[in-house]
Amino acid sequence: MKIKLEDKYLNDFINPREYYGIAPQIKTAHELLHSGHGLGSDYTGWLQLPKNYNKQEFQSILDAAKKIQEDTDVFVVIGIGGSYLGARAAIEFLSSQNYNSLPKKTPSIYFIGNSISPMALSETLKLCEGKRVSINVISKSGTTTEPAIAFKVFREFLENQYGKEEASKRIYCTTDRAKGTLKKLADDEGYETFVIPENIGGRYSVLTPVGLLPIAVSGADILNIMEGAAKAHDDFLDDRIDFNICYKYAAIRNILFRKGKLIEILASYEPRFALMSEWFKQLFGESEGKDQKGVFLASVIFSTDLHSMGQLIQDGSRNIFETVLFLDNVKQDIIIKEDPQNMDGLNFLAGKTMSYVNQKAFEGTVIAHTDGGVPNVVLHLPDVSEDTLGYLVYFFEKACAISGYTMGTNPFDQPGVESYKKNMFALLEKPGFSLTNR
Numbered sequence: 001m002k003i004k005l006e007d008k009y010l011n012d013f014i015n016p017r018e019y020y021g022i023a024p025q026i027k028t029a030h031e032l033l034h035s036g037h038g039l040g041s042d043y044t045g046w047l048q049l050p051k052n053y054n055k056q057e058f059q060s061i062l063d064a065a066k067k068i069q070e071d072t073d074v075f076v077v078i079g080i081g082g083s084y085l086g087a088r089a090a091i092e093f094l095s096s097q098n099y100n101s102l103p104k105k106t107p108s109i110y111f112i113g114n115s116i117s118p119m120a121l122s123e124t125l126k127l128c129e130g131k132r133v134s135i136n137v138i139s140k141s142g143t144t145t146e147p148a149i150a151f152k153v154f155r156e157f158l159e160n161q162y163g164k165e166e167a168s169k170r171i172y173c174t175t176d177r178a179k180g181t182l183k184k185l186a187d188d189e190g191y192e193t194f195v196i197p198e199n200i201g202g203r204y205s206v207l208t209p210v211g212l213l214p215i216a217v218s219g220a221d222i223l224n225i226m227e228g229a230a231k232a233h234d235d236f237l238d239d240r241i242d243f244n245i246c247y248k249y250a251a252i253r254n255i256l257f258r259k260g261k262l263i264e265i266l267a268s269y270e271p272r273f274a275l276m277s278e279w280f281k282q283l284f285g286e287s288e289g290k291d292q293k294g295v296f297l298a299s300v301i302f303s304t305d306l307h308s309m310g311q312l313i314q315d316g317s318r319n320i321f322e323t324v325l326f327l328d329n330v331k332q333d334i335i336i337k338e339d340p341q342n343m344d345g346l347n348f349l350a351g352k353t354m355s356y357v358n359q360k361a362f363e364g365t366v367i368a369h370t371d372g373g374v375p376n377v378v379l380h381l382p383d384v385s386e387d388t389l390g391y392l393v394y395f396f397e398k399a400c401a402i403s404g405y406t407m408g409t410n411p412f413d414q415p416g417v418e419s420y421k422k423n424m425f426a427l428l429e430k431p432g433f434s435l436t437n438r
C-alpha cells in the first residue's frame, strides 16, 4: 500500500474492544456505499471513476492543456469550494505553494471566484495585464454567484484584449452536461466545454475535468494520478478494518468522535500540503457536518504552527485529535554544515539533513501531544508524486464516505450551504428571496 497508517499512538485512547465494536458498522457502511442503497447514492460516481473514466474526454483535457501551455502565460481558474480546492491542492502538493514564482515552462495559474472580494479580483486582473491569458470557469450548477461574478469580469477583460472571437478560444468551461446558465452561455458562445459527471458532487470531483484540466496545465502527469487512484480503488475494497486502512481510519474517527473528540486537526510538516488540508477540510466538513453532528476540521503546518497553535494542542481543551500526514521521502534535502566557531550553537546538527531534523520534530511532537492527552493517528506518504496524490485523494474520499455513513449522515449532500445564499440574495433584493428567520 502506498500509504501507511501508524496507530501505535492511539493505544492509550482506543482499546481493541472498541475496534471490534465498530467493525460491523463499518461493514454496513461498506455495503451501503457499494450496493448504492445508502443515503445520497446518486452521487457515488467517484467510487468507480478511476476505473471507468471517459477516455475521450481525458484526451480532450490533455489536448486543451497542451494548447494552453503553448498560447498562455497566465491561466485563470474561476471556481469555488469543490470547483477549485482540489486542483489548487494538487498543484501545490506536486509542485510547490510557490508554483507561480518558480522558474517554469508552464503558465502561471491563479485561482479566483472563490470569494466576493473586489480587491482579490482586481489584483488578479492586474497580474494578467500584458500577459497572454486563458480562463477556465468551473461550476457544476453553473449558477454559483462567486464564480459567476468573476467570470463576468474576466470575460469582459478577455473580449477587450482579444476581441470576441479570439476570446472565445481562450475560455474553457467545466460544468454540467446539460443544466445551468454556464452551459447555455458556453453553447451560445462556442466555448470548449468539459463535463462534470452528474453523479459526482463538487468536493468529490478533483479526478474529473474539474481538477484534471488545471492540474494538467501545471505540467503534472494526470494519467499517473488516475493510476494512483485506481490502485487505491483496488486496495480499499476489503470490508474488514484489519485489512483496510482506509476503513480503519474511518473507524478511528468515529470512535474518537463518540468519546468527545469533536475536533480533528490535520497536521503536516510540509508547507506544500496547506491547500491539501483545505481540500480535506471541505471534503469532511461538508460531508459529515449536518443533522447537528460532525467532527470540526482544522489544520496546521508543523513546525510552523508549533509556535502558534502548538500550545493549545499540547495543553488546551482536551476535545481534539490529530491526523498527521507525514512525508517519508523528500524531493530535495539540505545538509546542515558545521560552523568552526559554533557561533549559533548548532554544531550538534552538523552533517545531519533538514529532513532528519524534521522527522525528529515530528516524532517528538507526536509523543508530546499524545502524552498531553491528544490521540494521534499518523498517515505516512512515500513521496509527492502524481501516483501518490491520486492514491491519497481516493483514500480520503472513500474514508469520508465510510465515516459519514458510520456517523449516520448523508455524505453527499450539503443542504446547509444554501442558507447564507438565501439571506444574501434577500439583502441584495433578488426577486423571490426573503430572510430565513424574519
Ligand code: PA5
Pocket (backbone or CB within 6 Å): 080, 081, 082, 083, 138, 139, 140, 141, 142, 143, 144, 147, 201, 202, 203, 204, 286, 414, 417
Ligand atoms: O462540494 C460542493 O458541492 C460545493 O463545495 C461546490 O463545489 C461549491 O458550492 C461550488 O458549486 P458549483 O460547482 O455548482 O459552482
